[in-house]
Amino acid sequence: MVTQIENPVLEIHDLTVSYDQTPVLWNVDFSLPAGKLIGILGPNGAGKSTLIKAIMGLIPPTSGYVKIFDKPINDVRARISYVPQRESVDWNFPASVLDVVLMGTYGKLGLFKRPGRKEKELAMECLEQVGMTGFVNRQISELSGGQQQRVFIARALAQQADLYLMDEPFAGVDMATETAIFQLLRDMASSGKTVLVVHHDIHSAMNFFDWVIMLNLHLVASGPKSEVMTEELLRKTYGGKLNLLTKVTDLISKKEFNPLKS
Amino acid sequence: MTFDSNAFLIILTGTLIAISCGFLGVFMMLRKMSMTGDAISHAVLPGIVIGYFVSGSQRSLEVIIGAGLLGILATLMIEGLRKKAKVQLDASIGITFTLLFAIGIILINMFAYKVDLDQECVLYGEIAYLPIDLWITKSGLNLGPRITWLAGLNLLFVGVFIYLLFKELVLTSFDENFSSVMGIPAKGVNLALMSMVSYTTVSSFESVGAILVVALLAVPPATAFLWTKSLNSLLKLTAALAILISVLGYYLAFWMDSSIAGMMVTVAGGFFLASALIKGKKPSWFKGTPKESKPLGI
Numbered sequence: 001m002v003t004q005i006e007n008p009v010l011e012i013h014d015l016t017v018s019y020d021q022t023p024v025l026w027n028v029d030f031s032l033p034a035g036k037l038i039g040i041l042g043p044n045g046a047g048k049s050t051l052i053k054a055i056m057g058l059i060p061p062t063s064g065y066v067k068i069f070d071k072p073i074n075d076v077r078a079r080i081s082y083v084p085q086r087e088s089v090d091w092n093f094p095a096s097v098l099d100v101v102l103m104g105t106y107g108k109l110g111l112f113k114r115p116g117r118k119e120k121e122l123a124m125e126c127l128e129q130v131g132m133t134g135f136v137n138r139q140i141s142e143l144s145g146g147q148q149q150r151v152f153i154a155r156a157l158a159q160q161a162d163l164y165l166m167d168e169p170f171a172g173v174d175m176a177t178e179t180a181i182f183q184l185l186r187d188m189a190s191s192g193k194t195v196l197v198v199h200h201d202i203h204s205a206m207n208f209f210d211w212v213i214m215l216n217l218h219l220v221a222s223g224p225k226s227e228v229m230t231e232e233l234l235r236k237t238y239g240g241k242l243n244l245l246t247k248v249t250d251l252i253s254k255k256e257f258n259p260l261k262s
Numbered sequence: 263m264t265f266d267s268n269a270f271l272i273i274l275t276g277t278l279i280a281i282s283c284g285f286l287g288v289f290m291m292l293r294k295m296s297m298t299g300d301a302i303s304h305a306v307l308p309g310i311v312i313g314y315f316v317s318g319s320q321r322s323l324e325v326i327i328g329a330g331l332l333g334i335l336a337t338l339m340i341e342g343l344r345k346k347a348k349v350q351l352d353a354s355i356g357i358t359f360t361l362l363f364a365i366g367i368i369l370i371n372m373f374a375y376k377v378d379l380d381q382e383c384v385l386y387g388e389i390a391y392l393p394i395d396l397w398i399t400k401s402g403l404n405l406g407p408r409i410t411w412l413a414g415l416n417l418l419f420v421g422v423f424i425y426l427l428f429k430e431l432v433l434t435s436f437d438e439n440f441s442s443v444m445g446i447p448a449k450g451v452n453l454a455l456m457s458m459v460s461y462t463t464v465s466s467f468e469s470v471g472a473i474l475v476v477a478l479l480a481v482p483p484a485t486a487f488l489w490t491k492s493l494n495s496l497l498k499l500t501a502a503l504a505i506l507i508s509v510l511g512y513y514l515a516f517w518m519d520s521s522i523a524g525m526m527v528t529v530a531g532g533f534f535l536a537s538a539l540i541k542g543k544k545p546s547w548f549k550g551t552p553k554e555s556k557p558l559g560i
Contacts, residue, residue, distance in 0.1 A: 020348075053439075056442075056443045057442075057443075058439055058442060058443065074445070077443065077444060077445040078445075080443065081443075082439070082440055082443040084437065084439055084440060088437070088439065089436055089437045090294075090436075092491075093292060093435070093436050094292070094487070094490065094491050094492050094493045094496050095432070095436065095492075095493060096492065099432075099493075100436070103429075103432075103433050103436070103437070103440070106429055106430075106433055106441075106444060106446065107444035107445060107446065109429070111430070112426050112427075113429075114428070114429060115429070139491040139492065141491055142491075155440075159444075
């Protein structure tokens with residue numbers, strides 16, 4: 001079930017991506033509206049990260065094309081922002097929290113220019129939005145996982161983009177931070193930005209996203225949450241694995257089972 | 263003790279080379295490419311021989327250009343083997359530089375009758391001969407040792423390169439994908455860095471030799487990284503170590519009547535071992551656990 005959109009922010013047409021002749025995404029075709037908080041759901045190995053990497057041109061597609069704001073990616077790089085998976089970088093790198101957030105401003109600065117006072121003020125604002133102002137001069141090697149994630153989100157905010165692509169921003173983040181970040185993303189979406197989030201937890205996805213893309217090598221569904229979050233489509237996406245998930249949820253809701261209390 | 267101008271010149275040159283190598287080495291280390299520096303320093307050999315053969319002189323621009331091109335070729339080969347042929351990084355480095363180095367040795371042997379160049383001089387170098395190799399202009403003006411000038415020019419280029427491309431070097435070292443999404447060409451920055459490493463290798467090989475350039479690329483940055491977690495102090499500490507290594511290396515070699523370059527690297531190794539022991543002893547609870555952040559207020 002795929003809902004197509006007029007004048008989409010992001011349009012993907014018949015995209016196939018392969019690693020070493022083995023396709024990991026088959027004929028993905030959808031379009032996305034502006035100003036929405038969009039989740040990409042699917043089991044492990046469904047090609048979620050591959051999809052957003054292909055959108056940004058980090059992996060060349062085998063066939064098909066991607067258009068962002070009705071243009072090829074190279075014309076609109078300044079309007080796109082990316083939050084990679086936290087594990088994709090070495091956090092022992094000698095940089096402070098401020099240094100990393102300032103990296104978000106490099107794209108607009110251009111070659112040879114150093115970030116100045118204006119960029120630093122912007123970086124501070126972004127740190128404030130993620131609640132990390134107390135850590136400005138801390139070395140990134142001394143941060144916890146959730147703090148690292150917030151630094152990455154602040155860096156993406158500093159890019160001042162219109163389309164945000166986030167790869168598992170809630171991996172290893174505690175519940176309070178997850179809720180807070182979701183609130184931040186919601187505010188961004190209501191101010192007209194489009195936020196695309198790779199996510200694996202179906203239950204929080206139910207609460208937070210406006211629009212959901214379900215992926216399992218093929219595109220299973222793309223549409224407003226109310227239309228696509230059906231048991232049939234979830235089963236199609238997760239296959240047998242969904243049974244286990246629902247069983248656990250049923251157990252928890254029926255018996256008020258709490259492993260921490262017993 | 264009287265002022266010994268030869269000692270001063272040797273230490274100055276050693277320092278200039280060690281700082282150039284150290285600065286580039288910091289970025290190589292941050293990219294986890296210290297061994298690529300090793301590969302480049304050996305892979306430039308065929309480029310040097312070809313440049314030498316074309317120009318007929320060991321001191322020509324052709325030699326530096328030849329070495330630079332081979333350095334870039336080595337970088338591309340390592341990347342190509344890793345990405346296209348799916349060879350592990352360490353294996354692709356091992357394949358690339360031994361192959362290019364072997365080609366260099368074959369070329370030297372083939373042209374040995376017309377070229378005053380041998381493996382020894384490329385691999386080991388001799389900084390002690392520096393004061394007798396003078397740069398004398400056509401009018402007969404003595405400007406001092408040629409290699410000192412070369413080392414100074416090299417440090418100037420390295421300094422300007424790092425100053426201009428500082429933010430690009432940092433970003434592409436930390437997060438290559440992110441820089442590509444922004445449109446900052448990570449591959450181009452990488453190749454530029456590798457060209458600088460090739461150039462530095464060539465301009466230092468006459469004095470300290472290719473093997474010892476590798477040590478100067480890898481050891482001082484690694485030592486400094488044990489002591490600091492900030493990039494600026496990492497660069498400063500690397501430069502300070504470069505000076506210490508040159509001074510101590512010279513006087514120890516003088517005292518023991520041994521190779522200066524060899525002693526410099528031994529001193530560097532000593533500093534590293536001492537730092538590793540001191541830092542390694544510190545228990546992990548010494549620093550304390552990072553303060554827990556408060557959840558966002560909403």
